Amino acid sequence: MADREVLYEHVMEPGTGKAVPVMRGQILRIEQIGNGQCADFNAFNLHDYKEYFHTGRTRHLHGLFPAEGDMLWSAPPRERPMFTIIRDTVGTNDVQYPRCTGFLYEYQYGFEQHTNCHDILAESIREYGLTPDDVHDSFNFWMHVGVDPDEKLYIKRMMAKPGDYVELLAHFDVLAVPNVCGADIFSTSNFELKPLKVQVLASTEADRDQWLQPEERQYRNQRTPEDFKLSRIKADRELARDDGYQADWPVYPIVKQPVEVPLSEGEYAMVEALRRNGGFGEEDTDIVRHAFFSWWIEHYMRGPKQHHAGE
């Protein structure tokens, strides 16, 4: 890290994301600033936006929880490695859950408006002329997911701490689009939204020797638009920044206020018990928050809960 030049740096505040060009051989680094925040992630070929990241092929080739050493693949019929995860200090990532949406929060919870990854990703890519229809299923960095005995997915407590990071080396020129996941009522980010730092780093020769894939396609069936019977699309393929773009996030800024919750001696003993349990966090505030929202999910969420309190 010390000998890698920082080419770009940006802090994504809660409620926001950022579309960032990452050229072949460069490294995208996403770093925790607060105590555990999920980053949803989309990616496009910078010179042909119709080639984009595909959770399905990534899951097929690397399993349910891709981590260090695994690659992020583009969708069929292109099917090229877009990035390799060259460093992952936590190792809990998800490619099962789709990005959260405004519909989800309205259908399951009754919110008329709520931060959600689809709308944040859509607003992020608008900077490059793309539309909400271009958002695709996300790679969910740090999202900690389990499979229960009934073979149903559920969301576990976020494990990342301040300073944890992932580094992705790009195998071709990519528009990378991370965002601060908008889920503050799931344990995805432990019921609290926090900022994330995004950097683009120049790789070293050693990085490239170890990780960089050949630029040319390695397999006949990694197809290109030249292989298509109808290869022309209505929109331009080249992604160019809209110089007049001004971010207009659906819910921003996220403003927090303190609420003082009085506890009796007996109730505080329950905080201690939940701390010993280990799945509710370390600090009193984390434990009370996790227990409260777990209760709320159990009683107020419509549909599958996908939550095991304390895990």
Next chain:
Amino acid sequence: MAERTVVVEVNQQQAQMLDRLIAEGGLGETPAEVLHSGFVRFCAEHPELVRPAGDEG
């Protein structure tokens, strides 16, 4: 009598949800009371998670 006060930060979306629970009634008249009610009810509904230290059940 409260022995401890735990400060929980909530954002405007979470505050909206707490306001909705206040409006529904039964959990308290303030965000603090609703957070307290939910916490206490969660513990009551999950005795296996809040056993005293050394109690193996």
